[in-house]
Amino acid sequence: MAAIEVRDLVKTYVLSETHRVEALRGLTLSVNKGEFLSVLGPSGSGKSTLMHILGCLDQPTSGEYRLMGRDVARLGNDERARIRNEEIGFVFQSFHLLARASALENVELPMLYGAKRPGREERRQKAAEALEAVRLSDRATHAPSQLSGGQQQRVAIARALANRPGLLLADEPTGNLDTRTGREILDTFARLNSERGLTVIMITHDRQVAQYASRSVELRDGRILTDEAISGNGATPGA
Amino acid sequence: MLKRIPLNRDQIQNLVREMPAERRTALETAFQSLRRYPLRTALTLLGLAFGVAALMATIALGRGAQGAIRDQVRAAGLNVIEITAGNYRTRGERPIGGVEAPTRHGAALPPGALERLLRKIEPVALAHPENDPMEKHDHPTAAERLGDSAAGLGAAATLTSDDAEAIASLSGVAHVASGIHESVRVFAGDRRWFTRLHGTDVDLVQIRRSFAMQHGRFFSSGELRRSSQVVVLGSVARDQLFGQNEDPVGREVTIWNQAFEVVGVVVSTNWMNPGAPGDDEFDAVYTPFTAVHRLLNATNLNSITVTAASSGRVTEVSRSITDLLRERHGIGETQADDFTVTTQASEVLGKGLHPKVAETLAGNIPNLERTTLRQLAATLERSSRTMSALLLAIALVSLIVGAIGISNVMLLSVRERIREIGLRMAVGAQTGDVGSQFLTESVLLGAAGGVLGVVIGAVAAVVVESSFGLAVEVSVVAGLISFVVALLTGVIAGVSPARRAARLDPIVALGSE
Numbered sequence: 235m236a237a238i239e240v241r242d243l244v245k246t247y248v249l250s251e252t253h254r255v256e257a258l259r260g261l262t263l264s265v266n267k268g269e270f271l272s273v274l275g276p277s278g279s280g281k282s283t284l285m286h287i288l289g290c291l292d293q294p295t296s297g298e299y300r301l302m303g304r305d306v307a308r309l310g311n312d313e314r315a316r317i318r319n320e321e322i323g324f325v326f327q328s329f330h331l332l333a334r335a336s337a338l339e340n341v342e343l344p345m346l347y348g349a350k351r352p353g354r355e356e357r358r359q360k361a362a363e364a365l366e367a368v369r370l371s372d373r374a375t376h377a378p379s380q381l382s383g384g385q386q387q388r389v390a391i392a393r394a395l396a397n398r399p400g401l402l403l404a405d406e407p408t409g410n411l412d413t414r415t416g417r418e419i420l421d422t423f424a425r426l427n428s429e430r431g432l433t434v435i436m437i438t439h440d441r442q443v444a445q446y447a448s449r450s451v452e453l454r455d456g457r458i459l460t461d462e463a464i465s466g467n468g469a470t471p472g473a
Numbered sequence: 474m475l476k477r478i479p480l481n482r483d484q485i486q487n488l489v490r491e492m493p494a495e496r497r498t499a500l501e502t503a504f505q506s507l508r509r510y511p512l513r514t515a516l517t518l519l520g521l522a523f524g525v526a527a528l529m530a531t532i533a534l535g536r537g538a539q540g541a542i543r544d545q546v547r548a549a550g551l552n553v554i555e556i557t558a559g560n561y562r563t564r565g566e567r568p569i570g571g572v573e574a575p576t577r578h579g580a581a582l583p584p585g586a587l588e589r590l591l592r593k594i595e596p597v598a599l600a601h602p603e604n605d606p607m608e609k610h611d612h613p614t615a616a617e618r619l620g621d622s623a624a625g626l627g628a629a630a631t632l633t634s635d636d637a638e639a640i641a642s643l644s645g646v647a648h649v650a651s652g653i654h655e656s657v658r659v660f661a662g663d664r665r666w667f668t669r670l671h672g673t674d675v676d677l678v679q680i681r682r683s684f685a686m687q688h689g690r691f692f693s694s695g696e697l698r699r700s701s702q703v704v705v706l707g708s709v710a711r712d713q714l715f716g717q718n719e720d721p722v723g724r725e726v727t728i729w730n731q732a733f734e735v736v737g738v739v740v741s742t743n744w745m746n747p748g749a750p751g752d753d754e755f756d757a758v759y760t761p762f763t764a765v766h767r768l769l770n771a772t773n774l775n776s777i778t779v780t781a782a783s784s785g786r787v788t789e790v791s792r793s794i795t796d797l798l799r800e801r802h803g804i805g806e807t808q809a810d811d812f813t814v815t816t817q818a819s820e821v822l823g824k825g826l827h828p829k830v831a832e833t834l835a836g837n838i839p840n841l842e843r844t845t846l847r848q849l850a851a852t853l854e855r856s857s858r859t860m861s862a863l864l865l866a867i868a869l870v871s872l873i874v875g876a877i878g879i880s881n882v883m884l885l886s887v888r889e890r891i892r893e894i895g896l897r898m899a900v901g902a903q904t905g906d907v908g909s910q911f912l913t914e915s916v917l918l919g920a921a922g923g924v925l926g927v928v929i930g931a932v933a934a935v936v937v938e939s940s941f942g943l944a945v946e947v948s949v950v951a952g953l954i955s956f957v958v959a960l961l962t963g964v965i966a967g968v969s970p971a972r973r974a975a976r977l978d979p980i981v982a983l984g985s986e
Contacts, residue, residue, distance in 0.1 A: 291899065291980050312903040319901020330896045330983065334509035346502060347901035351494040393900070 236300070237401060237433040238265040238288060243297035245283050245456075257283035258294070259456035267400065270427040270434045272444035275453035281437050282405070284453065288435065289322055289403045290314040302400055319348035323394025327406035329386045331378040331393075338374040341365055341392045348397065364392040368422060384415035391422060402426070404436040408443055420446040498906060502897075503913035510886075517882045518922045524875030525926025525959045526933055527868035532951035533934035535861035537944035552647075553680060554791050555815045556640075556777040556798070558631045631802065631811045632774040634762070637674075639797055645782050645790040650674035651762045652776040655769075659758060660727040661714040668710050669757040670728065672765030673778075678739075680780050681754065689722035689737030692761055696736075700763040704733040707755035708740040708748050726758075729768055733760065875922065876962040883915050883970035894974050895982025908975030912967045919963015923956040930955060 245258040257280045265271050275281045286292040287299065290306055291314070299307040306317055318324075323344075331340050341361035345352055352360065365371050368388040378386050387407060394402055404423065408416030424446060426432045436447060444450045445464060452460040492500070507514045634651050641649040653672035658665055671677075678684050678691045692703045704726060706714065715721040721735045741748045741755055748755025766772060781790040791814045798812055887894070894907055902910075931947050938945035 286980055289899070291983075312905075315898065315901050315903045318899060324899050326983070330892060330899075332509075332893060332896075335505070339505070343897070344900040346498045347897070347903070347906055351498060397901075 235267055235303070236264050237267040237269070237302060238263065238435075239298070239300040240264070240288070241298040243284075243287065243299065244295045245280075245287060245292070246295045257456055258287075258297075260297070261453075261457060263451065263458065263461075265433060265435065267433050268427070268431040269449055270424065270447045271436070272447035272450045273435065273437045273453060274439065274441065274444045274450055275459075276439060279453040280456040281439075281453050283456075285403060285405050285435075285437050288401075289324060290317045316348060319344060320397060321399050321401055323391075323397070323399045323402045325387070325390050325394050325402065325404040325407045327409040329378070329383075329390045329410070331386055331389060333378055336375050336377060337365065337370060337381065337389045337392075338362065340378070340389055341396050343393060344396045361392070361396060364395045365389070367395055367426070368392045382415070383411050384418055387411065387415075387419050388422065391419070391426075395426070400433055402432055402434045404434065406438055407436060408438070408440070416443065495905065495909065499909035499913045502906075502910045503917055506886075506890075506910070506914055507917060513882060513886070514918070517879055517918050518925060520878035521872075521875035521919065521922030521959060521962060522925035522929055524868065524871035524873075524962075525923055525955045526930035527864070527871045528958060529927050529930025529947075529951055529955040530933045530937070531861065531864040531868045532954065533930070533945045533947045534864060534937065534943060535857070536946040536948065536951070537934075537938070538857035538861065540946055541944035552781045554779040554781060554794065556632065556779065556794060557813045557815070558773070558775055559811065559813065632777055632798075633772055634766075634774060636798060636801060637774065637777045639801060640777060640779060640794055643790065643793050643797060645793070647780045647782045648676040648679045650677040650680055650778045651774045652778055653762050653765050653771070653773070654775045655765070657728050657758070659710065659714060661721070661724070664714050666710055666713040668707075668713075669753055670765070671757055671759050672762035673759055674762060677759065677778065680778055683741050683754075684739045685742045687738045687740040688720045689735070691737055691739075692759070697761040697763055700761060700767045702731055702733045702764055703736045703760065704728070705737040705739055705759040706735060707757040707759070708738060709750055709752070709756035710758050711738045713750075728758070728760075731768060872958065872962060875959075876966045879915055879918055879922075879963060879966035880970065882918075883911060883967055884973070886914075887911060887970045887974045891977065891982045891985045894977050895979050895985070898977070898979035899983060904975045907977070908971045911971035911974045912964070915967025915970065916960065916963045919960045919966070920956075922963070923959025926959055927952045927955050 240261060240263045243258050243261040243263075244256070247255040247257060249255060259280075261280070261284065273281050273284065283292070287294050288301075290301070290309070293309075293314075294307055297307065298305070301317065302321060304317075306314070309317065332343070338358065338361050341364050342357045345357045345360060362371065362374065365374055368391050370385060370388050370392065373381060373385060373389075378389065381389065387410075391402075402423070407419055407423070411419060420443065423434050423436065427434045427448075434447070436443075438444050447464060449461070449463050451458055632651075637649050637651040640646060650673050652674075655670045655672070656667065657670040658667050659670075675691060675694050675697055678686075687708060689705075691705055692701070695701075696703050706721065706726075711719065711721055714726060715724070720738070722737060724735050725732050726735060727733070739755065739759070750756050762774070779790070779794065795810065795814050799810060802811055804810065894902075897907060897910075931952065934945045934947050937943055
């Protein structure tokens with residue numbers, strides 16, 4: 235079953251009456267549940283725009299978008315917030331951790347919002363589980379400034395997992411990390427993908443990083459240039 | 474709601490747990506944010522707290538000042554009507570309902586006339602050996618027998634105790650005290666003191682509201698009826714005769730070679746008129762007027778002091794007194810009164826200087842003292858009102874500054890935390906969640922600043938009271954008003970930052986640096 239189905243996706247930014255930027259020009263893509271997809275492309279290829287739309291942070295100008303079978307292309311702000319909360323976990327290049335909160339509190343953040351809003355104890359317990367999943371249990375009370383870059387990004391991954399979403403969206407997750415630490419993070423994605431069947435979409439401009447995925451899509455000028463499976467990875471290819 | 478004021482941590486947590494989830498989130502996130510930036514929170518809080526404290530202290534000071542003035546004015550007795558024998562009033566002062574006597578020295582005095590008058594009077598007044606207060610006599614002097622006015626400036630003792638009784642039966646009259654006033658030399662052991670003697674009635678304590686018995690009691694109606702030789706000392710007279718703060722009750726003094734038993738000491742409760750040598754109330758001794766009558770073999774009174782049942786009836790009562798006395802004294806239509814009715818209310822403050830100086834010459838010193846007292850009260854009230862207005866203005870400015878402070882800090886904090894807001898939105902915070910978090914932060918600041926401000930304000934008010942001796946009235950109402958104002962300040966200051974935060978686009982917010 236498809237986790238994501240996108241058809242003829244168009245996103246046009248109107249900067250002024252005479253100046254428009256067509257970031258996406260009719261992109262069609264289907265991602266199965268449990269796939270680990272990398273989206274590759276130089277800057278300006280439209281990969282960030284695609285990520286925003288797939289992450290329900292933005293609406294497409296036209297086209298269809300189905301997430302877990304649900305049409306989400308035309309949803310309003312608060313409904314998209316609800317989808318983000320329940321279905322999507324974000325991992326950013328610059329981690330985006332709350333500086334003055336502990337690792338545990340950072341992981342709890344998504345549980346403060348949405349429909350369920352568990353109580354303090356449950357929140358704490360689930361956050362601890364998420365930290366366990368990224369092997370950071372021993373750093374739960376540390377502030378981000380006391381953690382290394384790799385550890386910070388793992389806290390961010392734990393936060394993305396907190397509400398047990400079906401989709402993990404990573405935007406240049408290794409961009410701020412050295413190669414070795416970056417590999418650890420990528421291994422974490424691969425492990426979560428294979429162990430939990432989590433759908434992972436990772437955006438990158440780095441071909442080597444893209445090779446960690448089970449499938450790679452290359453964007454150019456708002457359209458898909460290539461779409462190929464990568465063999466030899468431990469990741470489960472889409473059914 | 475009041476019954477459920479949370480008392481401990483568990484109860485607070487239970488309360489939080491019972492809240493709707495959205496409000497709980499707002500409260501939790503707001504609390505966390507405030508806790509994570511303690512310095513910013515504390516500074517914002519202090520800013521507001523001082524505004525609220527200023528407001529609180531202003532209300533307390535203003536109310537205290539008003540209360541003090543009210544008490545003082547009440548103590549000065551604005552419903553007192555004084556009837557004195559004789560009629561010599563100055564120009565510009567009109568008798569109430571009566572016919573004005575031809576003025577003797579009241580016509581607008583030309584500059585320098587007063588000094589000439591004083592030069593003329595003084596040698597005459599002191600030339601007579603009887604009038605030298607330090608001269609020892611074994612008999613009452615003329616001034617002592619007849620009162621200053623009679624001896625020096627020609628008063629007539631036209632009032633009698635029957636007049637007083639008739640006045641007492643008028644409607645609207647609360648208390649009546651007959652008065653016969655003499656200057657006497659009082660002896661106690663080897664000490665002596667030249668002072669005023671007031672032969673009066675038991676009602677005087679009701680009339681003089683600034684009187685308090687420091688020791689003993691006032692003389693009784695039984696002693697009045699029996700013309701007993703008992704005396705109540707004014708605090709100044711007591712100080713001179715027995716020493717500072719001594720209790721002379723039960724001891725004896727000698728007046729007119731007669732033994733009088735001291736039954737009490739009166740002190741002033743009015744700080745504007747604490748009693749000083751030479752004044753008429755506390756440098757004085759009080760005896761039953763019947764005793765004075767018996768010893769001097771007299772029946773006349775120098776004055777009758779009356780209080781109206783309420784200060785609103787003063788004019789009405791003084792008119793009926795005038796009518797009654799004119800009738801009793803058989804005064805014809807065109808004739809002037811042979812008495813003077815003075816009410817404190819009838820004397821307008823803005824009078825020119827000359828009539829007042831002339832009034833002094835006329836020997837109407839008690840009257841002048843009361844005028845001064847009333848002027849003082851009016852001035853005090855005016856200045857306290859000015860002070861209250863000024864303090865209120867300061868308080869309002871501080872509050873506005875406090876509100877701007879909160880608003881500023883919240884706006885800054887929104888700007889500073891744009892990325893945080895973007896992240897919260899990315900992980901599922903809705904517009905309402907973000908808005909209510911920031912509004913809640915602001916309201917929490919307002920509430921905490923309010924509580925802190927009320928405490929600081931109350932403490933400041935008490936400190937001001939004890940160190941500057943200003944009257945202060947810290948009331949629950951003032952505290953509540955100040956707290957509510959602080960809370961409202963928090964709400965109002967938080968609206969715009971909250972709206973700004975809620976309207977952020979998550980993509981833009983996440984991408985900002």
